[in-house]
Amino acid sequence: MQDSAARGLRDRGVRPDERVALVLRDSPRFIAAFLGAAKIGAIPVPLSTLARPDDLDFMLRDCGATLTITDADAGLFAGRPDPVAAAPTREDDMCFWQYSSGTTGAPKAVVHLHRRALFPAEGHGRHVARIGPDDRVYSTAKLFFSYGLNNSMVIPLAAGATVVLDPERFNAQRAWRLIAAERPTVLYSVPTAYATLLAAAEAGEPADTASLRACISAGEALPAPLAERWHRRFGLAILDGIGSTEIGYIAISNTADDVTPGSSGRLIPGYEARVVAADGADAAEGTLWVRGGSTAARYHDRPDATAAAFREGWVVTGDRYRVENGRYYHLGRDDDMLRVGAQWVSPLEVESVLLSHPSVAECAVVGRADGDGLLNVCAYVVLGDATPPSELEELCAERLARHKRPRWILPVAELPKTATGKIQRFRLREKARA
Secondary structure, eight states: OHHHHHHHHHHTTOOTTOEEEEEOOSSHHHHHHHHHHHHTTOEEEEOOTTSOHHHHHHHHHHHTOSEEEETTOGGGGSSOOSOOOOOOOOTTSEEEEEEOOOTTSSOOEEEEEGGGTTHHHHTHHHHTSOOOTTOEEEESSOTTSHHHHIIIIIHHHHHTOEEEOOOSOOOHHHHHHHHHHHOOSEEEEOHHHHHHHHHHHHTTOOOOOTTOSEEEEOSSOOOHHHHHHHHHHHSOOEEEEEEOTTTOSEEEEOBTTBOOTTOOBEEOTTEEEEEEOTTSOBOSEEEEEEEETTOOOEETTOHHHHHHHEETTEEEEEEEEEEETTEEEEEEEGGGOEEETTEEEOHHHHHHHHHTSTTEEEEEEEEEEOTTSOEEEEEEEEESSOOOHHHHHHHHHHHSOGGGSOSEEEEOSOOOBOTTSOBOHHHHHHHHHO
């Protein structure tokens, strides 16, 4: 199927270095189109099938695709059985582009190179997930997402493993039925999906985890209370890690024999990390910088953003971390940190306290000005029942310093998220300002 796609792309006039946009649901066709484009030296650009029309239109114009492949293009994948010779690409040639997930605004195209495209299989795949040919992998994160592309294509195919692909949008009930039917050994997901899966199980949905040997999380930090609730119910640790579209995959992670809830874990072999203070010096707490085997080269057509995020091989993540005994602890995005009463507040610390209450399914903390214009903590919570906010206020009073306690605890039906499941705190900040 890969060679059929490669020949079909050539027949449609696609040439080396031209972009091919993939607006495809998870299926063997996605993988064939991606690999077929790369084989002829073109540049596959996966785009979200869940994106809003205006966002999709922006990405199509921004990447300048010669051709867009959708699920309607069945003829591209059949009737061309002859093998196709691979284009003579070089290590530093562009291999594929992938758009950042838009948690802080408009998505940016991240440019990945050929020599680094396979490293996630050597790094996380070998040292953390430990994928082998007997594994059956299921990822709730879709292939268009950087995390999902490696979960469902790069890592398992490099190991000769089997992949379970679901073309439908994530739904907890559907996911539990799929796990029961397909018996995956490795589950890749994101914190919000783990929370939804757990809530469904707690509400009575049949949840059979007997086939699973590993649960892996990335995309955003996994709160310790959620990890602990999952472990208590299923007897399985969730191996949380940190990565990004710019890093290319997960660079820091917990492992099966070294799990610390609330921590992103330790460096994976093949990566380096620095925690950098505002003055540019290494520090115990500051902004995380990462470089290593899978890091991207730059953003497309964004020189200012490239200069800020890519520095002499390092990716400046914008995530605030502290390091203790070689373990990395996520404090939030630099632009999410709150200055309350001249003291810093980590939203994740407050969120972890709120999530320890059994009625809180999800939450997100942002800053909100009071009547005097002073910044205070505002928490938006998704509740599983009619628990009054006063009960959550009492919990925060018991476990948080005064300046860290939410001034407002506001129940909401849902939190704004990207198509990949990340909470869009910038939209909550806009809501708080309004």
